[in-house]
Structure formats: C-alpha cells, structure tokens
Amino acid sequence: MYERKIAIDDQCGLDLLREVLNGKWKFHLLWYIGNGVQRPSELARKIPEAARRVLNMQLAQLEEHELVSKKVYHQLPLKVEYSLTEKGQSLLPLIGALGYWGDDNRDFLQRVIGKTNRFSSPAVAV
Amino acid sequence: MYERKIAIDDQCGLDLLREVLNGKWKFHLLWYIGNGVQRPSELARKIPEAARRVLNMQLAQLEEHELVSKKVYHQLPLKVEYSLTEKGQSLLPLIGALGYWGDDNRDFLQRVIGKTNRFSSPAVAV
C-alpha cells in the first residue's frame, strides 16, 4: 500500500494527515473515544453501520499511527480500553468542528446528497 | 453508490459531511480554489500527483454538491473558472485547520506513516 511514497516527503500537511485519517470510520472512532467511549463493544454500538472487523482494523491503524492507545486487561472476561494520545487529543477539536458543521448544515447536506442518488431510495427492508 | 441510504437520514453531521467530502483530492481542491486558484490547469499543476480526469470528476461532484461553482467562458481558447459557493467558503477554515495541523505535525506524521510502510521505500524511479 501507499505505493508511491516517493512523492509524500515534501508534501503539505493535508496529504500527510490524509494518510493517517484515511478510513471510513476514523473520525467517528476518534470522536467517540475522545468523548469517553473506550470499550470496543461500546464503540461498535455507537457505530452500528460498521462491521466489527473493520472497526478493529481502523483502530489498529489509529493505534499504529499513535493517535489512540490501547490498554488490555488480561482478565476474564477480557477487557480493553482505548484512549486518545496527546496527538489524538489535539485533533479532537478539528473533528468536532467538522461534525458541528455537518450538524449545522444537515438540511443542506441531505439535499445535495439526495441529488446524487435519487435511485438509491427503493431500498426497502432493514 | 451509497447503497444503504436508509441509515443516513438520522445520522450525525459527520456522516453526511463525509459523503460530500469523500474523494482523495476534495480537500485540496477546495483549499486551492478557496485561495484563488480557479483555472483547471492551475489546479492540476498544484496537484500533480492526481490525474486530470480524477480532478475533473471530483470537481464535478463538488459542483453537484454545491460546494464549488463552475463558470464557463465560451471563447477560444476555452476558459473555465471555479469558485467556492457560500457553503464551500464556510468550509474553508476547517480545511485550513486540518492543513495547519498537518503542517505543524509534519515530523510526527512522517514518522508514524513511515512505520506502516517501511517496505515501500524501494520505489526507485520517478
């Protein structure tokens, strides 16, 4: 992955940051963790649309990229807690800003998104 | 695309926003356009890693999502200018914040990204 690393070295922060935040649920994970949701099962309940496996993968990446840290309690039943690192913390306000922007512009967003896929509506069952 | 629209309706702004900002170069495009880069060719020069076709596609999406507007001058040689809409404008500070964060943490980012793909380095030629 990341085949053409060559270019990345003198790139703008936006590029670098994208590498790290790439992943469908990264923002959500960071946000929830930063707001006190630490257990994997809780996170999964907060983001029911995502498969557990995917969440785990993205959590692993976030951990490797040092935005979250993972604490494992070797007991039964097993217990795991995620938390933000310093860097992760410092990213929180930005994610919050994005989220709030989205909330504030929910109507707008739903409208313009709807434009793109009028066809998807037939979706029926759960 | 966007198969399971059903879920999106009562979702948080982060989800909605993601739908609209999804795309490898959207942030860059918005940022550059918001900073006065309006001609397609200029944008392409600013983002040389991206294929023209891809930029055009993402620009089209941004336009459809009403974050940028496109002005075509029917003259020869052809001339096109992109600019941000109100909504696009209001998004700029957030993108800026992300970019600045990335710049401020360039060393950190390069390090942690490097961790993930030590193997990619053999990349030789341009």
Place this chain on the structure above:
DNA sequence: CGGTATCCCTCGGGATACTG
C-alpha cells in the same frame, strides 16, 4: 485550453464463521 471514453486493477470494507 478543457473535457471525455476505455481499460484495468487495487484495496477498502462488508458478511460470515471461528478462536481465546
């Protein structure tokens, strides 16, 4: 100059099932 048409191929991420 600006844009589109093909072709292709990676890989993110969903479903399912199994292990400690």
Place this chain on the structure above:
DNA sequence: CAGTATCCCGAGGGATACCG
C-alpha cells in the same frame, strides 16, 4: 468479551488516448 481468518465485491482512481 475481544479479535482474527476467509471470501468477496464494487468503486475509486490511475494510465492512456481521443474530441471540441
């Protein structure tokens, strides 16, 4: 409870070549 192993699919996006 937490996590991994397979399997699979679609779309995002890169390369190349061609039009107005």
